[in-house]
Amino acid sequence: MKKFSVAAALVLGVSAVFAQSVEIATWSGFRKGAASFTFDDGAPSHVTDAGPLFDKYGYKATFNLVVDWNPNWTGFQNMANNGHEIASHSNTHSQVMTGEEASSKQGIEAQISQKYGCITLAYPNCNVPDESAVLANYIAGRICNAWGMSNVMGKDGPNNWAQTPAIMTGSLGSNDFIGNMQTAVQNGGWVMFLTHGFVDKENGAATYSPTNISDMENALQWASQNDKDIWVAPFRNVAMYIKERNASTIELMDGGNPNTVNFKLTHGIKDAISQYDYPLTLRVKKSEDWNRIQVLQANAELEFTLSDDYIIFNAVPNAGLIEIQNLAASSSSEQAESSSSQTLALPEVSKDFPYAVYASGGSVMVSGAQGMSVTVFNALGNKLRSTRALGCEQKVFSGPKGLYIVKVGGQTFKVRL
Numbered sequence: 078m079k080k081f082s083v084a085a086a087l088v089l090g091v092s093a094v095f096a097q098s099v100e101i102a103t104w105s106g107f108r109k110g111a112a113s114f115t116f117d118d119g120a121p122s123h124v125t126d127a128g129p130l131f132d133k134y135g136y137k138a139t140f141n142l143v144v145d146w147n148p149n150w151t152g153f154q155n156m157a158n159n160g161h162e163i164a165s166h167s168n169t170h171s172q173v174m175t176g177e178e179a180s181s182k183q184g185i186e187a188q189i190s191q192k193y194g195c196i197t198l199a200y201p202n203c204n205v206p207d208e209s210a211v212l213a214n215y216i217a218g219r220i221c222n223a224w225g226m227s228n229v230m231g232k233d234g235p236n237n238w239a240q241t242p243a244i245m246t247g248s249l250g251s252n253d254f255i256g257n258m259q260t261a262v263q264n265g266g267w268v269m270f271l272t273h274g275f276v277d278k279e280n281g282a283a284t285y286s287p288t289n290i291s292d293m294e295n296a297l298q299w300a301s302q303n304d305k306d307i308w309v310a311p312f313r314n315v316a317m318y319i320k321e322r323n324a325s326t327i328e329l330m331d332g333g334n335p336n337t338v339n340f341k342l343t344h345g346i347k348d349a350i351s352q353y354d355y356p357l358t359l360r361v362k363k364s365e366d367w368n369r370i371q372v373l374q375a376n377a378e379l380e381f382t383l384s385d386d387y388i389i390f391n392a393v394p395n396a397g398l399i400e401i402q403n404l405a406a407s408s409s410s411e412q413a414e415s416s417s418s419q420t421l422a423l424p425e426v427s428k429d430f431p432y433a434v435y436a437s438g439g440s441v442m443v444s445g446a447q448g449m450s451v452t453v454f455n456a457l458g459n460k461l462r463s464t465r466a467l468g469c470e471q472k473v474f475s476g477p478k479g480l481y482i483v484k485v486g487g488q489t490f491k492v493r494l
């Protein structure tokens with residue numbers, strides 16, 4: 078995992094130093110290894126048997142379709158809606174793919190609508206085409222395991238994203254799903270399987286090296302029993318995760334408040350294929366006295382779990398400020414805020430001044446006040462937004478339900494969203 082630390086000095090009557098660190102998990106959910114299952118050639122049994130089998134265990138796989146073979150588009154679309162990846166396996170399954178990189182991607186995308194589009198490719202007959210054409214259209218391309226590479230990749234995936242290796246399964250390949258997943262867990266690495274049709278099922282054109290579906294079911298059963306250790310996810314998801322994990326940095330913000338950890342998770346990966354916005358798993362060590370915790374990104378609440386004194390959650394890179402707050406402290410400061418606000422007699426909202434401050438549609442609105450400074454704080458007193466009023470009716474802040482303090486010029490208001 079990647080670890081970022083900062084130490085900040087606090088002045089609380091006496092000086093104190095606290096250190097806070099945010100870690101990015103090597104694999105989603107801080108699991109120890111990853112496994113991807115890929116299926117080639119668009120067999121009817123991929124829709125009728127493989128999809129339901131994976132769904133039964135709550136796992137998702139990758140299905141590589143040959144555009145001109147007219148697979149069951151409706152069936153595969155339903156699987157895409159269910160989180161499976163539909164990927165390219167060329168237009169025609171020619172011996173070596175030439176010039177079909179972009180058109181087969183477009184062919185899949187014309188038939189299948191899915192969140193990330195068609196962004197991975199498996200080469201027909203395992204023959205690597207022009208790598209630059211592959212990487213101009215896909216985040217990764219998949220070969221077979223006949224290239225002298227180790228079957229199980231390390232935590233950073235292949236040496237070359239145009240040659241991501243997979244273990245062929247079935248009568249002509251290996252059926253040691255469990256042993257290879259155990260190796261991935263032991264090595265902290267990633268294993269990918271490549272399956273065609275199934276023994277005694279309807280295989281259409283996917284007749285090569287049929288696999289016993291019971292072997293695959295045993296593999297998924299083992300994975301679900303070891304789900305805390307093995308991350309089973311489509312090729313696309315794991316490739317995105319690795320690239321984002323390795324490119325992301327954590328920037329810790331204002332270290333002065335012991336009841337909040339604020340930071341940004343960003344990367345600068347830029348290509349025309351993906352936004353690289355797959356969630357990364359992060360963890361932050363919990364301070365002992367933190368009992369009521371809230372995790373926000375861009376003011377939206379994130380789910381989290383607590384484990385071994387760590388706060389663990391998924392956040393999306395480049396998607397806004399991440400804030401971890403100790404609400405137990407905030408409730409006392411909210412009390413302090415409300416008692417001080419009683420003293421100060423903060424108006425709830427204002428529509429009487431030369432300008433107006435009010436809540437509408439889940440947002441803090443300001444109108445009038447042209448050119449005046451507007452600052453929005455949460456109930457903890459943390460500054461959330463600072464801007465200058467435009468004069469027209471203006472949305473200055475949107476966020477979760479709660480009490481906010483809004484300063485307009487020298488005047489302070491309470492606004493409840």
Ligand SMILES: [Zn+2]
Nearest residue numbers: 117118201202
């Ligand atoms: Zn094929």
